[in-house]
Amino acid sequence: MIEISRVTSGNPKPLANYTEASVADGIVFPAGQLASDFKTGVPAEAKKNPAFPYYGSDIKLQTRYIMENLKRTFEAAGASLKDVVKAQVFLTDLNDFAGFDEVWKEYFEVPPPRTTVGTTGLLIKDTLVEIDLIGHTPELGAHKVVTSANPKPLANYSEAVETGGLLFLAGQLASDFKTGVAPEARRDPAFPFYGSDIKLQTRYIMENLKRTLAAADASLEQVVKAQVFLTDLTYFAAFDEVWKEYFKVPPPRTTVGTSGLLIKDTLVEIDLIAYVPKDGMAHEVITSENAKPIANYSEAIAIGPFIFAAGQLASDFKTGVPAEARKHPAFPYYGSDIKLQTRYIMENLKRTFEAAGASLEQVVKAQVFLTDLNDFAAFDEVWREYFKIPPPRTTIGTSGLLIKDTLIEIDLIGVR
Known part of the structure; x- marks a missing residue:
């Protein structure tokens, strides 16, 4: 253990x-x-x-x-x-x-x-x-900095780092860091009704990420966690079409809205964690009895001792927010939507970790995305019910989540 x-x-x-x-x-x-x-x-x-x-x-x-x-x-x-x-x-x-x-x-x-x-x-x-x-x-030991032939950023960060067999990549934008959005990542202004900016930007980013991983002797098949930040969630469906072109078995993913990205006219930033397939390392896709998502991602992946779970929303992926995760419309002043959604998510995450041979006691990192920070205190009340020793956590506001009326997305990393 x-x-x-x-x-x-x-x-x-x-x-x-x-x-x-x-x-x-x-x-x-x-x-x-x-x-x-x-x-x-x-x-x-x-x-x-x-x-x-x-x-x-x-x-x-x-x-x-x-x-x-x-x-x-x-x-x-x-x-x-x-x-x-x-x-x-x-x-x-x-x-x-x-x-x-x-x-x-x-x-x-x-x-x-x-x-x-x-x-x-x-x-x-x-x-x-x-x-x-x-x-x-x-x-x-010392970690290894990974560099490929990708465009070099203007700001102060490395392209990727390897340590303990895990690869941590910088978030990628569709920029050549010279002209802004690279010409090949935007529609030709002479043909404004041909193509899709979000698809072009996503493909540009994914090709860059492929080169980063190749420079570390890995590939997209070794990705164990993804986070996607979109400036407009209406771009999601087109983004997801491109995403599935790159993955036979898509990794766990968290997708949230962001209020902005650092390069003008960029629409999406993609952040990955992967591993180097050496010494027989191989990952295991984790599946529980939880509702299956509509989009292209896995519930969780285990690699070595680590479990990387997809971000969880309070949805059954059939009706939107299910009845058990929302107040009864006949009793609008009873209960709390944020508490109900948080409990629904935490019960799902319990099942995910159990399917991986672990429990919530083995969570080592949490990120929480809230559409309204006024919901935080009620969320935190429920949170403490699930943890004797609460894990490190980052909580920020998001401009939106992918399922209508969802208030919160929870992203966890654990060990088994």
């Missing part, structure tokens, strides 16, 4: 129900970090002095505050920021990106793969950025 270590440093303790970090099989999974002391909101050292409004930068101050906290988290796990292999950054305003990126490069000689997207909101008032990292302990 894989031992899970729970990590606690001297950082401020959150108000909500999650652990600062988990370590399992040498991989470090911290919770997403905000610039808060969880007492006053954004602390004085993470905001400009109101007497000097034109001195300093709130995004830089918040980013430094977060990065210093993350340094302490990694040190408490016996690692350092040099051991970070994956980053996700959620910004409430993409105009803050350049200031964030200036600070980011101060903390990394070799910056890790990164995905940066817009979010509709964060849980602490006036916070501008949440940073979510994955790393490893020194026992796994």
Whole structure:
């Protein structure tokens, strides 16, 4: 059995129900970090002095505050920021990106793969950025940076990193980083009614991801987890048509709306985790009795000790949100839609983990996407019912989810 270590440093303790970090099989999974002391909101050292409004930068101050906290988290796990292999950054305003990126490069000689997207909101008032990292302990040795012939990004991140047989890729956009959206990823302006921008962008990204994986001696067949961020969910059906062209057995996937992406006119960002097929490594597709999705993804994949589950919504994929996950229309003031949806999802995730030979006690990382952050407190009440020791968690606002009237999507990683 894989031992899970729970990590606690001297950082401020959150108000909500999650652990600062988990370590399992040498991989470090911290919770997403905000610039808060969880007492006053954004602390004085993470905001400009109101007497000097034109001195300093709130995004830089918040980013430094977060990065210093993350340094302490990694040190408490016996690692350092040099051991970070994956980053996700959620910004409430993409105009803050350049200031964030200036600070980011101060903390990394070799910056890790990164995905940066817009979010509709964060849980602490006036916070501008949440940073979510994955790393490893020194026992796994030095990680390997992967580089292919793909266009080189303008910002400070690596294309991919391998550690412990796992591959963590940067989120990919349909850009050549010279002209914006690459010409081959957009419709010809002379033929505006021929082709599809979302299909062209998705294919461009998928071909780049193929090259990244090939540079690590892997392929799309070794992808064990995908996250897809769409600027407009009406693009989903066309995106999904292209997606199934690339996968015989599609990996678990989480698809959510984003308030924006970093390159003008890009419509989708795709974020993957994979593995290198060496030493007999092979993955197992996990299937339970849960309702089968309409779209092209697997319920979960296990590789080595790790379980990567698809993001779960409160849907039976037949009627939309099922009756047991919504208030009875004859009794509108009884119950809570967010609590009912959260319980429905958690029961599904219990079955997923049981089918993989594990339980919710083995969850090492959670991400939660809410369409309305006002639903958070009620969600968190239900969350604590399912965990004696709650896992590290990142919770952000999303511009939308794929099933009508769903309020929340929950994405988990665990071990068995």
